[in-house]
Every structure is written in C-alpha cells, then in structure tokens.
Amino acid sequence: MSWNPFSRHTGSKKSLGVSRHAERELERDVKKLEELEEASKKLYKDGRRFTEANTALGKAEQKIVQGLMGSGLCQCDESFQADMVTWESQLEELQRHRQDMNSNIQKTFVDPMKKFSSVFPAVQSAVKKRDQSLQEYNKIKSKFSKYQEKERTGQNIVKLDSNRKALDIAQKEFDTQDNAVRQDVAKLYEGRTEYFRPSFGALVRSQLTYNTEAFKMYSAVASELFRNSKCSENERKDRMKQTLADMKALSITKDD
Structure with missing residues (x-):
C-alpha cells in the first residue's frame, strides 16, 4: 500500500x-x-x-x-x-x-x-510528519495573510502580530523537518x-x-x-x- x-x-x-x-x-x-x-x-x-x-x-x-x-x-x-x-x-x-x-x-x-x-515504517512516519508540518504552516500562513488584508484596528494588529509569531515558529519547524527528510531520504536511497x-x-x-x-x-x-x-x-x-x-x-x- x-x-x-x-x-x-x-x-x-x-x-x-x-x-x-x-x-x-x-x-x-x-x-x-x-x-x-x-x-x-x-x-x-x-x-x-x-x-x-x-x-x-x-x-x-x-x-x-x-x-x-x-x-x-x-x-x-x-x-x-x-x-x-x-x-x-x-x-x-x-x-x-x-x-x-x-x-x-x-x-x-x-x-x-x-x-x-x-527501516521503512520510520521513514513513512517522518515523511508524514513533514507533510503535516507543511499543512500546518500553510494553514497559519493563510490566516496571517487574511489579517494583513484587514483594517488596521488595534485588535487586528494584535492578532496579526500573534499570527506572525506563530508563522515564524511553524516556518522553523517545517524547515527543520523538510531539510532532515530531504537529506535522509537521499542518503537512504544512495546507500542501498x-x-x-x-x-x-x-x-x-x-x-x-x-x-x-x-x-x-x-x-x-x-x-x-x-x-x-x-x-x-x-x-x-x-x-x-x-x-x-x-x-x-x-x-x-x-x-x-
């Protein structure tokens, strides 16, 4: 499967x-x-x-x-x-x-x-975790973009700043997993x-x-x-x- x-x-x-x-x-x-x-x-x-x-x-x-x-x-x-x-x-x-x-x-x-x-179940888990991290990043990115388009009220500015911080965290998390998966997938295949x-x-x-x-x-x-x-x-x-x-x-x- x-x-x-x-x-x-x-x-x-x-x-x-x-x-x-x-x-x-x-x-x-x-x-x-x-x-x-x-x-x-x-x-x-x-x-x-x-x-x-x-x-x-x-x-x-x-x-x-x-x-x-x-x-x-x-x-x-x-x-x-x-x-x-x-x-x-x-x-x-x-x-x-x-x-x-x-x-x-x-x-x-x-x-x-x-x-x-x-070894492949662990690889499968890492790839899926990376995919979930990407989807979470995209979700936060979309939400952040919506607040950028809204009127600059005090409440919206606070939410925009909050989402910017969440986006930075999600970006770092995804980049870490993405780099690890890309490198390890290549090494595993090359070592076969x-x-x-x-x-x-x-x-x-x-x-x-x-x-x-x-x-x-x-x-x-x-x-x-x-x-x-x-x-x-x-x-x-x-x-x-x-x-x-x-x-x-x-x-x-x-x-x-």
Whole structure:
C-alpha cells in the first residue's frame, strides 16, 4: 500500500510553504523509496522460497533413491543395489552441505533483507510528519495573510502580530523537518547498493560452495554407476533406445 503523502495533493494548488519544483523533487525521491521497500520485501520472500525449494529438492531426490531401493530392481540385482547405497550415502552428505547453504543464505541474505525492510515504517512516519508540518504552516500562513488584508484596528494588529509569531515558529519547524527528510531520504536511497551488495555476494558464494561439493559427489556416483562401462554418453542413449525397442517388440507388449 502506498504511504507516499504526495499522491493526495495531485492536482491541488501549489503549497504555500515550498515551491512546486521542490515538492515534486521530494515526491520523486519518496516514490523511489516506496519502490525500494517493495523490492526489499520481494527479495526477502524470494530468499525464503529459495531455501524452501532447496530443501524440497533434497527431499524429492531422497524419495527417488528410497523408492528404487525398496523396489524389485534392487532386491533382484545386488550390483544395482550397491549403486543405490552409494548414491544414498552421497545424498546424506550432500544434505548436510545443503543445510549449510540454506543456513548461510538465511543469515547473509534473508535476514538482512528483513532488517532493511524494517527501516521503512520510520521513514513513512517522518515523511508524514513533514507533510503535516507543511499543512500546518500553510494553514497559519493563510490566516496571517487574511489579517494583513484587514483594517488596521488595534485588535487586528494584535492578532496579526500573534499570527506572525506563530508563522515564524511553524516556518522553523517545517524547515527543520523538510531539510532532515530531504537529506535522509537521499542518503537512504544512495546507500542501498552498499547494503545489498554483500548479501548478493554471499548468496553467490553459498551456491558456489554447495554446487562445487555437489559436482564432486555426483561425479563419484556417476563413476560408480558407470565403472564397468566404456560407452560414451551417446552410445548409452542408443543402447537405452535399443533396449526399449526390444521390450516393445515382445509379444506381451505389442499392440493388438
């Protein structure tokens, strides 16, 4: 939901306390922060989904191996059963590396995104407070202008002086908040890359470490599975096609 107060002033007359150009500049900067907030929330959610998907992938692969080990394929073929035992043992080790990766991603990516998102409520409050200060200044300014146009009676002069003092106070209050918001909004937006870069780097390093270990383990499994085979990958594919064709040619598999 938008927390940009400037959207309420679209099409309204120029604010008395600040130029239209200055107001539009701040509006653009605040809009950027609003978009940055949405982006950081999305990164947080996507990071969580990423770790959940990693966990689900590991469970799915374990189910495949467990299903094979419980099937007639393993029970009737000791060599194939030994291959599955090797695969299963590698998966157990790989699962530990996957847990380490998920833990690192949680600490270095997911948690930092959540912490970054937590700063925006305070920003929202500061922007709204500045907007309220501007509206209060405009209200007093309008009242002061009316007394300037009135007849210079004793009572009106007293009220004019009173409103002038109130206007000075409102002006100082608004200037203080306006300067603080403008400076801090710019600094927050400019610092986004410096904050995000380490998290993105850690995400890549975590995946690199995990995938390096995964490559080693799958290579070991592949070496075990094909230890007695001197066929190339294409030759293995051709053999599988031929075996399937031979099976389909059996009398019990032929279509009537």
